[in-house]
Amino acid sequence: MPRLLRLNIKTIAIIALLSLVAASSTWAQAPQKLSLPELEDLMLSKSPALRAAANATEAARAAIDTARTVPNPQIEVMNGTRKPRVDNAQPNGNLKTISITQDLDMPWHRFPRVDGAMAGYNAAQANEQAFKSDMRAQLRLRYYDLVRRVAENSAAREDALLIEDIQKRVALQVETGEKARFELVKANAEMLNAQKMHESAVLRVRQARGALRALVGIQLPESFQVQEQPHVFAPPAPLNEVRDEVMRNNPELQRTRAQRQQFDRKLSEEKALRFPKFALRADQDLDPDWRSKRVGLAMTVPLWDWRGGPVGEAAAKLSQSDNELAYQEFSLVQSLEAAYQQYDIANAQVVALEGGIVRHAADALRIAEVAYKAGEKNFLDVMDAQRVYRAARNELITAQFELAGAWSEIERIRAIGR
Known part of the structure; x- marks a missing residue:
């Protein structure tokens, strides 16, 4: 009896261990759910x-050290021999x-060169910040695009299941002679159309997942899932305040302004190169009889160049940067105003659709389904109610995505969270 008890305990322990291993394997293979942050x-x-x-910013920082570097001295050593003429009685000797x-x-x-390098470093920093803002905006758009595609896929699957259920009911009624075969033909066509839309929705989900993974990088596993974030965004600040904030802090404008300063310093440097360059020179000659030393100043005269x-x-590039800065300021203001308008439109659509249109369409479809099961409605009435509900639901999904896109564009221009 004790031996049998020991065997049962061992069996139970092995089963528990196998269950733990299977559970851990299942947990490891479970898709990872990631939120937007x-x-x-x-x-x-x-x-x-x-x-x-970031490497480009480091290179610009190193360029400042390069601009501050003092030129290295040039050391020249020459060896030769000295031979007297025929009528000279001095002996031969070495000359160095x-x-x-x-x-x-x-x-x-020096000053314009160093100032230009510092302006280039500021431009590189602003460019890195602008690039981060653009990448973050693209990530948000692709995230909400995936959320939209997942919602469309779920809705298409529900539509396909509903049509398949109705098609089975119509087929049964046709077999019993309650309905004409023409009803079954229409039901089959609707079922094939719903299946086709579901397959298309599945492919769009795959495309959205691939686009999001391509942006994040290979470190994002292929089996990832996203945690759906509610499409509820805090109303943006008044347009006038945000416009002033953008004109002060937008990294794209800061980059262009820094580049403009860099070109201005480059123009000053090129003009300064018209002035003479100076160098200190020291020479020493060594021969068997004499040792001579000379110290002087060398000057490069800009005579021809x-x-x-x-x-x-440099002047043309400076003028180009001025024009680009003016155009960029105007373009950013226009983009900001367009994003605000798009946000207001999409928000109004979401409020209207969530406030009653989708709910009323869903109630109408539910009533039509109940009436169809009771024999009070025909197949076409259910299809019409489903089309109305499908259109309202898809409009809501699209409006939510447009609202998220407008919010992302406003945040990109403001460079929030950079």
Whole structure:
């Protein structure tokens, strides 16, 4: 009896262990559900494109050190021989010359160069911030697009199940002679159409999942799922306040302004290169009889090259940046106003559809289904009610996506959470 008890205990332990292993395996294979903030953190921490933008900022920071660097001295050593003429009684000997040249980094050359490098660093920082804002806006759009496609797929599946149930009822009534065969033909056509729409919805879900994964990166598993976030957004601040905020803090404008300052410093640097360059020079000659030392100042005279081409190129780029800045300011204001208008329109549609249109259409479909089962309505009445409900429901899904898109665009222009 004790031996049998030990065997039962071992059997129970093995079964429990196998159950635990199976449960852990099932948990490991379960699809991972990610929220929108988690997807944003994953993309911002792992995206190669964002790392490349950060590398560009590091390169611009290193360019400041390059601009501040003092030129290295040039050391020249020459060895030779000295031979007297035929009528000279001096003996032969070796001749050695040592010279050191140090270029002087003049203030009118150095300051514009360093200021231009610092402006380039500011432009790189603003470009990184703008790129992050764009990536975040794209992620939000693709996230809400996937949410929309999942909702459409769920609705299409419900429609297909409803039509299949009705088709079975019509087929049974046709077999019993209660309905004409023409009703079955129409029911079959509606069922095939519903199945086709469901298959299309499944493919659109796959496309939306692939687009979202392509943006986040390979670190996002293929079997991921998203946690649906309610389409409830805080009303944006008044347009006038946001417009002033955008004109001050938008990273795209900051980048263009920094580039404009960089071109302005480049123009000053090219003009400064018209002034002479100076260098200190020290020489020492060594021979068997004499040792001579010389110290002097070397000057590069801009006699032929007056930097006409580089100055004209820098001036043209400065004018181009001014025009781009003016156009960008106007374009951003127009985009902000359009996003506000789109937000108001989509919000009004969502409120109207959620407030009664979809609910009334669903009630009408439910009444039509009950009446059809009771024999008070025909097949076409149910189909008409379903089409009305389907149209209202799809309009609500589209309006919610447009509301999310308008909100994402406003946040992108404002560069919130950068």
